Amino acid sequence: MSRRLVAAAAQLGPIHRADSRASVVRRLVDLMRQAAGRGCELVVYPELALTTFFPRWLYDSQDEIDTWFEREMPGPETRPLFDEAKRLGIGFHLGYAELCEEDGRTRRFNTSILVGPDGDIVGKYRKIHLPGTAEPVPDAPFQHLEKRYFEVGNLGFPVWRTHGGILGMCICNDRRWPETFRVMGLKGVEMVVLGYNTPDFNIHVDEPKHLRMFHNHVTMQANAYQNGCWVVASAKAGFEDGFGLIGGSCIIAPTGEIAAVAMTEDDELVTCEVDFSLGDYIKRTVFNFEKHRRIEHYGIITEQTGAIASPDNE
Numbered sequence: 660m661s662r663r664l665v666a667a668a669a670q671l672g673p674i675h676r677a678d679s680r681a682s683v684v685r686r687l688v689d690l691m692r693q694a695a696g697r698g699c700e701l702v703v704y705p706e707l708a709l710t711t712f713f714p715r716w717l718y719d720s721q722d723e724i725d726t727w728f729e730r731e732m733p734g735p736e737t738r739p740l741f742d743e744a745k746r747l748g749i750g751f752h753l754g755y756a757e758l759c760e761e762d763g764r765t766r767r768f769n770t771s772i773l774v775g776p777d778g779d780i781v782g783k784y785r786k787i788h789l790p791g792t793a794e795p796v797p798d799a800p801f802q803h804l805e806k807r808y809f810e811v812g813n814l815g816f817p818v819w820r821t822h823g824g825i826l827g828m829c830i831c832n833d834r835r836w837p838e839t840f841r842v843m844g845l846k847g848v849e850m851v852v853l854g855y856n857t858p859d860f861n862i863h864v865d866e867p868k869h870l871r872m873f874h875n876h877v878t879m880q881a882n883a884y885q886n887g888c889w890v891v892a893s894a895k896a897g898f899e900d901g902f903g904l905i906g907g908s909c910i911i912a913p914t915g916e917i918a919a920v921a922m923t924e925d926d927e928l929v930t931c932e933v934d935f936s937l938g939d940y941i942k943r944t945v946f947n948f949e950k951h952r953r954i955e956h957y958g959i960i961t962e963q964t965g966a967i968a969s970p971d972n973e
């Protein structure tokens with residue numbers, strides 16, 4: 660039995676520091692309307708989709724940093740997106756910087772939500788793999804300060820039954836780690852939706868630029884195939900205040916093949932009619948976890964954090 664869903668990766672072009680949230684929400688609503696015109700039922704927006712990628716900047720004032728965060732979702736500026744989605748009967752994924760009071764203190768997370776076609780929030784995820792540094796890199800042309808501005812996510816890797824399948828979320832750097840997808844794979848995930856802001860230049864080592872896009876796609880293709888799930892990945896792309904972010908938004912099948920991919924670094928809708936059942940044969944055969952995994956040999960994966968050279972012939 661095929662279980663079909665028309666999904667869209669709603670890639671965003673640059674958002675500059677001077678761009679208001681209202682102007683961004685207008686772009687999100689326009690992409691939502693385009694998606695409705697293509698019969699889409701789910702729209703995936705990028706990571707930190709409401710603002711510029713502010714972790715590239717070093718701020719000293721917490722008040723200034725907090726201008727990039729949302730204190731409520733939806734709030735006055737994002738309500739128009741929720742209202743339009745409900746009017747159109749389209750669910751969506753949205754990444755944003757979350758500021759909340761939890762456990763008696765102020766918390767800040769790199770967060771994403773999954774919203775159903777009825778406009779209600781189905782689930783929330785908070786980014787676990789925070790890349791970059793907590794302190795600025797000397798002499799770098801830009802920074803990557805997610806470890807400074809966000810806490811590590813505290814919600815694990817949940818999955819939800821929604822949109823006719825089992826969906827999970829991750830955010831940007833999470834997509835590079837097989838653990839991210841395997842945890843959701845062990846919960847039967849059929850589609851992982853995610854957003855990313857990936858600089859087109861490595862500030863840490865001299866690395867050929869073409870590897871940015873190669874690593875972006877190869878990690879998601881491998882994780883999709885190894886867990887028999889679809890991946891819908893949406894980039895914030897283009898030059899934000901002169902600093903480049905890669906595009907390459909795409910929809911990847913459980914076979915690992917790229918089914919649809921963005922061709923620009925602007926606002927662009929990438930759509931595909933997905934069939935959730937396509938992953939079934941992969942989960943039944945080559946990646947039948949119950950039949951083939953040997954967890955008695957995997958313990959080191961959760962018992963040890965860093966790599967320690969430990970040859971068995973020494």
Ligand code: ING
Nearest residue numbers: 790831832833835855856857858
């Ligand atoms: N951005 C990048 C990402 O994982 C990065 C950071 C790029 C890390 C390339 C390692 C290599 O796509 C975010 N926001 O995580």
